[in-house]
Amino acid sequence: MDEPHDDQDVRQPVDPHHVTAVRHLLGSHEPSPGTVAEGRARLLAEAAATATVSSLEPVRRRRRGRRGRWAGVGLSLAAAAAAVAVLVPMGLSGGGTSVVPRTGVPAPATTELTARQVLLAAAVAVEKAPASGDYWRIATVDRSTLTDPTRSYVIETRWSGEQWLTERPDLQGWRIRRYLGAKPVTPRDEEAWRAAGAPTSWRYSEDMKSEQFAAPPPGGTLEAAAGERTAERLRGRWKGTAGDLIWDSITWQEARAIPDDPGKLRTYLEKYVRRQVAHPDSGIDVEKEMPRLLRAVCIRMITGLPVSPEARASAYRILASLPGIRAGGEITDPLGRRGQALVYREEAEPGLFTEIRFVVDPGTGLPLAEMRMNVAKGADGRTVEIPSSTSYQAIGWTDERPEPPAHRD
Amino acid sequence: MRMTAPPDSPGRLDDAALIEQSRHRPESFATLYDRYFGDIYRYIAARIGPQAADDLASETFLVAFRKRDGFDPERGAVRRWLYGIATNLLAGHRRSETRRLEALARVPVASPAESEHADRVAAQVTAAATQRRLAAELSRLPDGERDVLLLVAYGDLSYEEIAQALDIPLGTVASRLNRVRRKLRAALNDITAESGGSDG
Structure with missing residues (x-):
């Protein structure tokens, strides 16, 4: 079948003017900044979720032989169920809270809630959320920070996004985005920005070394001014999916099949995690990492998947049974709302941690924000803290209709 | 380490x-x-x-x-x-790709703007006809041949890189490209050098 090469010049597979004609016909389309940012965010989201898994690989190797860090991990389903029924002091390592209720004793009336109390309160509250609607809507505001090209001050960029997913064939799913602009973060940054001539856009050179979580914008230019609201019809892979559960997209049918009951949900999620993560050459001890993996899928379920209110409540209950989550007290989220912070850490690389504050409103059971504090090495070797966040303005079923702007696709 | x-x-x-x-x-x-x-x-x-x-x-x-x-x-x-x-x-x-190419093959000759000169319009008409022929030819290419052509045109990949990218033998890449070359030559009558426009 395969002919050997003829005597054509191997380095010039097609006549150059044919290439020109093909390119002229099919065009050279540049991705919009929104597309670039969205794709990057998707990738980083996936990377962040995976960080819980693979970042531990080298760490674990070094720590082999030490006493198990996850001593309290092997929570049986019965124990999980018990945690649902009462505020049980499991005494798990990493619980790390000041107020530990004793078995069978009601939690003391104090403003200092434990992580478990917050999570179980959220579980009870979220069960009252609407169970159906025409659209599954998620509205978010994303913030991230980076330094200016000269590294003299820090700039914050903001994006808003709405996702309108629907199973109804007569309705259109949409993704609506808007770049909300960029500005110096603190008064000191603003001062440095003014001193630099108050630029309204920043040009990053190609060779500027990207820092962890703070790479220069793809395309090289960052604009201070906000952009237009743009909308995109969901099609292809995104049409007909109900979102994703970290590693894989989930169909509506699959979303409906996710169990409501905490015990069954845990079994289901553990199976799902094993199926997604356990390939023989991954070098990951799935069973050992299961608490972190479960934490990641539960949080993803709570912040994104159109599952029943009962299933979301169960995800909170599973979180309540996991080690490594501590209470961060009442804090203000990036949109100025008060909520209870649940704090956990991910080891991005040995010795470098990302601290995540998962802010929930225990009154409604809705997540308010995920605030991440990443630590990176600055140009001078100094440790730089780079905050970023996703704030949730809405997560849930609605009969409202999206209002895509005139500028679409 | x-x-x-x-x-x-x-x-x-x-x-x-x-x-x-x-x-x-x-x-x-x-x-x-x-x-x-x-x-x-x-x-x-x-x-x-x-x-x-x-x-x-x-x-x-x-x-x-x-x-x-x-x-x-x-x-x-x-x-x-x-x-x-x-x-x-x-x-x-594949289907959306073919549909897109078929649509490009049917694109009507763009109506010239009011102020365009007649000779410029004529050149545009010729270019448009060539483009339609090219689009039709691309839509008829077997998938494997279209893959290698567009990897060359957009990825600027060599024979060897294409073979690696698609995980196929080098000889297959070479024979596919030979066929593509023949077909493009026929479709374009080798007049494309003059018809390449500047707008995208």
């Missing part, structure tokens, strides 16, 4: 090292995204149009990220690997 680094050429070390690094520091993969997203996007957008490319280009990097453990630096550079993944994903969009 976690493991012995495979021998590699300095030019490739950067990308391959990033993949290696991303195994324990997943967000490193974003640097590869920054380097190649534009390339991959243009390739995909040329084949299935910019709207569908938005998702598929980003999907390419997600798939690459998930498969990063399977990346073998001995089997070529990261860039051609990404083109290979994109081409595999495009295989699921």
Whole structure:
């Protein structure tokens, strides 16, 4: 079948003017900044979720032989169920809270809630959320920070996004985005920005070394001014999916099949995690990492998947049974709302941690924000803290209709 | 050192090292995204149009990220690997690609703007006719031949890189390109050198 090469010049597979004609016909389309940012965010989201898994690989190797860090991990389903029924002091390592209720004793009336109390309160509250609607809507505001090209001050960029997913064939799913602009973060940054001539856009050179979580914008230019609201019809892979559960997209049918009951949900999620993560050459001890993996899928379920209110409540209950989550007290989220912070850490690389504050409103059971504090090495070797966040303005079923702007696709 | 680094050429070390690094520091993969997203996007957008490319280009990097453990630096550079993944994903969009090409083959000759000179209009009409012929020819190409042509046109890949990207023998790449070359020559009557416009 395969002919050997003829005597054509191997380095010039097609006549150059044919290439020109093909390119002229099919065009050279540049991705919009929104597309670039969205794709990057998707990738980083996936990377962040995976960080819980693979970042531990080298760490674990070094720590082999030490006493198990996850001593309290092997929570049986019965124990999980018990945690649902009462505020049980499991005494798990990493619980790390000041107020530990004793078995069978009601939690003391104090403003200092434990992580478990917050999570179980959220579980009870979220069960009252609407169970159906025409659209599954998620509205978010994303913030991230980076330094200016000269590294003299820090700039914050903001994006808003709405996702309108629907199973109804007569309705259109949409993704609506808007770049909300960029500005110096603190008064000191603003001062440095003014001193630099108050630029309204920043040009990053190609060779500027990207820092962890703070790479220069793809395309090289960052604009201070906000952009237009743009909308995109969901099609292809995104049409007909109900979102994703970290590693894989989930169909509506699959979303409906996710169990409501905490015990069954845990079994289901553990199976799902094993199926997604356990390939023989991954070098990951799935069973050992299961608490972190479960934490990641539960949080993803709570912040994104159109599952029943009962299933979301169960995800909170599973979180309540996991080690490594501590209470961060009442804090203000990036949109100025008060909520209870649940704090956990991910080891991005040995010795470098990302601290995540998962802010929930225990009154409604809705997540308010995920605030991440990443630590990176600055140009001078100094440790730089780079905050970023996703704030949730809405997560849930609605009969409202999206209002895509005139500028679409 | 976690493991012995495979021998590699300095030019490739950067990308391959990033993949290696991303195994324990997943967000490193974003640097590869920054380097190649534009390339991959243009390739995909040329084949299935910019709207569908938005998702598929980003999907390419997600798939690459998930498969990063399977990346073998001995089997070529990261860039051609990404083109290979994109081409595999495009295989699921053959129908939209063909529909797009068929539509391009039917594009009516654009109505000239009021102030255009007559000779310019004539040149445009000729160019448009050539483009329609080219579009029709592309839509008729077997998938494998269209893959290699567009990898050359948009990825600027060599025979060897295409063979690596698609995981097919070098001889197959060569024979496919020979056939493509013959067909394009026939379709374009070799008058395209004059018809290449400047607007995109």
